Amino acid sequence: MWHLSIDIETYSSVDIKKAGLYKYVQSPDFEILLFAYSWDGGPVEIVDLKQGESLPMEVIHALYDPNVIKHAYNAAFEWYCINSVMESPIEQWRCTQIHGLYCGYPAGLGKVGEALGLPQDKKKMGVGTSLIRTFCVPIKKPAKSNGYRTRTLPHHEPEKWELFKQYCVGDVVAEKEILRRLSVFPVPEQEWQLWQLDQRINARGIACDLELVEGALTVDQQVTRELMAEAVELSGLDNPKSVQQLKKWLTEEIGEEVEDLRKDTVSGLIETVEEGRAKRVLEIRRELSKTSVKKYQSMQTVACEDGRVRGLLQFYGANRTGRWAGRLVQVHNLTKNKMDLELLKYARQLVREQRIDMLKLIFGNVPDTLSQLIRTAFVASPGKVLNVADFNAIEARVIAWLAGEQWRLDVFASHGKIYEASASQMFGVPIESIGKDSDLRQKGKVSELALGYQGAAGALISMGALDMGLTEGELPEIVTRWRNANRRIVDLWYSFERAAIEVMESGQPVGVKGIIFARESHYDNRLDFFTIQLPSGRKLYYVEPTLAQNDFGKQALHYMGPDQKTGKWTKISTYGGKLVENVVQAIARDCLAVSLIKAEQAGFETVLHVHDEIGIESDRPEDLEKVLELMAQPIDWAPGLPLKAAGFTTEFYMKD
Structure with missing residues (x-):
């Protein structure tokens, strides 16, 4: 060769x-x-x-x-x-x-x-x-x-x-x-095949409703102009968008210091400030922050002559896990739509026709409506549909499988209600007594979202625990209850942490639950890695590993990598829960990769995939069931991993 x-x-x-x-x-x-x-x-x-x-x-x-x-x-x-x-x-x-x-x-x-x-x-x-x-x-x-x-x-x-x-x-x-x-550290052949598939998907692209995009930009421009004019009239400010000007005006208007204008601060002030000029100006600021037209502008800029948007996915964009990242329009952080299907269709029609008065009359907050419609600008080609299929709770399934947390595996093998089941385990009550809107389910849900990777009270808060009505005083008990109910997952954190330290101290590989931790070096090329071999055979690489004390005074694995905030190449500290997170997300990514390859081999045309979701363009709505079956098939390298997918058929992309 x-x-x-x-x-x-x-x-x-x-x-x-x-x-x-x-x-x-x-x-x-x-x-x-x-x-x-x-x-x-x-x-x-x-x-x-x-x-x-x-x-x-x-x-x-x-x-x-x-x-x-x-x-x-x-x-x-x-x-x-x-x-x-x-x-x-x-x-x-x-x-x-x-x-x-x-x-x-x-x-x-x-x-x-x-x-x-x-x-x-x-x-x-x-x-x-x-x-x-x-x-x-x-x-x-x-x-x-x-x-x-x-x-x-x-x-x-x-x-x-x-x-x-x-x-x-x-x-x-x-x-x-x-x-x-x-x-000397080769990329596995299956990863090259996946990269090649990624190029075909990116080159294929996805159709874009440019009439909707143009309508959204026009509507946004007019509504923004009207809201800004109202804010100027109410406040007398030259530029109500200026944080410094608006903070000073609000402080004088409501008689208390306004320290910042972050989203949660503005929402809190709207709840507490009396009716009047200040409240309306705050509402206007919140409305204007509901949507950024940048994604619509990006779609218009990126769309090719045939109306398709291409190049939305970056292979291996997430450095630590190998997951894909979004590019150009950033499809990985699209606003979720909360309207039902008929309202979505009507809202799209009104925006395409630029009927602003009707949008105001029916939907009230026009910027929020435009925000919800962003993902619907991606559409199926004429005469075709989008079959959208999404893995069900893939990370929760993978961590249960990896840790051997049997009660969780039983949940996924049966009804799949992990939030209710988690609350049942945590609080010792029958699952049948936990309704969809119950407080216990809320506690189960936020625990599942926040605590799987060694998170504690701070993680619960960042996942919205306080917004759900929980108090800070309740959080430590919730953490303890979740960990007591998931002892095998807790053991997994500490097993991974001990394995990493042992590898660094001894230089010998260590296996935990089928995951192989190792130190791999090549001295001629001056390369040194801590590696984690996944069940798929793919490896995660941590560059120039060392053992050093972390911020908590504990011995921990450190490595060189891009800082998440600055992108600067720097030394990063890690710990057991974070290593579990890396491995779980990487395995979930490999499950998606298997499904993408199977879909191509079955003749399906993937036009988009976001997180754990695949979008396939087809002229046969019945293809959806075949895709769901394909995604639920057992994977050779993950025996016993219970996979399930759900999906829907649509003319335009949305969150079902």
Whole structure:
């Protein structure tokens, strides 16, 4: 098998960061400018396509030769760009960015080079951003000084163009070195198959109701203008959106200090402030915060000529577990719709027709209505439906299976009412006595959501325990009751923690419940990992592991990774409950992966998947039952894991 490492530089008038790869490439003025390549780790060659050079025939043949594996950093870009001019099957490609993400490193050629400590001559050149801005995008402001031209060509800046060619070569050098170092820790073949499927799903895209999108943007603009005018009239402020101005005005108006204008603060003030100007201004602020039109704007920007939105999913986007992440429209954090189906349909019709008065009359809060309609902008193509199928309580099932918590497994094997069953176990009452709206069910629900990964009172609060009417004084008892009812899960936390410390102290692998913890190093490449092998065979990688005291003075596993808030590459501490969370979410992700592959093999066209939910476009509503059966099938590497899925058929995407 031969290996060809590739990097290309391209031009398009479409902004790739805002519109995404697919619309970028589909632009009529898209073109490939430079093509750098290396055979089997050898010297890098550069072909200046923009100045009339041609690819060697051996490279052209290699692009569709199954005996040549094509490598690139963020290979989805190279693959799709090249496929705009010739066919190069995705099955023949491998992505070095995905390899880095699999091994626990950050995304970005420069960032992973820094994290790996690449020598200066093998790092990505720092001037790349400036050169890309010069040659790869249109000139924003044509002026007399640049001859009023709309783009810079090689002959306009010959010295910079030569530097640009060096930059392209340098990217291949960096990609090759990253690949060389990581190759001793290979990505499993099933993960490459899944990545290839991910490219097909992203390239397929999902249809978007652009008439609804346009209507939502128009309605939002007018309603926002009206609400802002009302707020100005009531408050006399120049800019009621200004936090500083509004805080000062509210403090004077209601006679007490307003420290911030966070969502919960505003809601609390609305409950306590008397009727009058201040209350109405607060209501306006809450209304305006109900929806951000950014997602509608993103849909409009990303939608291709055929009305489909592509590139919404990032494979291995969640560094720790390998779950997918959202891109462009961010489908992983869409607002839930609370209306019933008929109201949703009517609201969509009114927005498409831009009937603002009727929206106000029937729904009252127009911004909230627009917010609920965001996910319904994703639709089935004409003549087709979306079959949406969702794993039922997948994380709760996985943790019960992994820990061997039998009463929970019995619940999932029968009625599946885990909130009621949890409350029954915690408080020692018959499950039949716990109604849907009972206080005990609420306690069971918030416990299930908050406590499975070693959370305590703080986790209950963050999951809304106080909003449910519980008091802080009740929370420690709820934590104790849940842990007493789930002793095997509690044991799992501490077993994982002890295993991690033992591996770090002894250097020997440790197995817990079929999960293998190990220390894996390669000294020539200066790579060192703490690894967790999952039942699927996939591994989780923790870079440069060490043992050190944590914030609580306990010995704990630390590793290098991206900080969740800042993204900065830094040292992170972990503990038993967090390791259990990583493993449970990773196994749940692998269950979804199995279902995605089975769906493709069965001939279904997946157009979207979000968290543990799959959306399939079909001209046969009856396909839904087949998809649900497929998702509930036992998985070879997870014997005894009780899987179940529920779903619905719809013309537009929604939360059922």
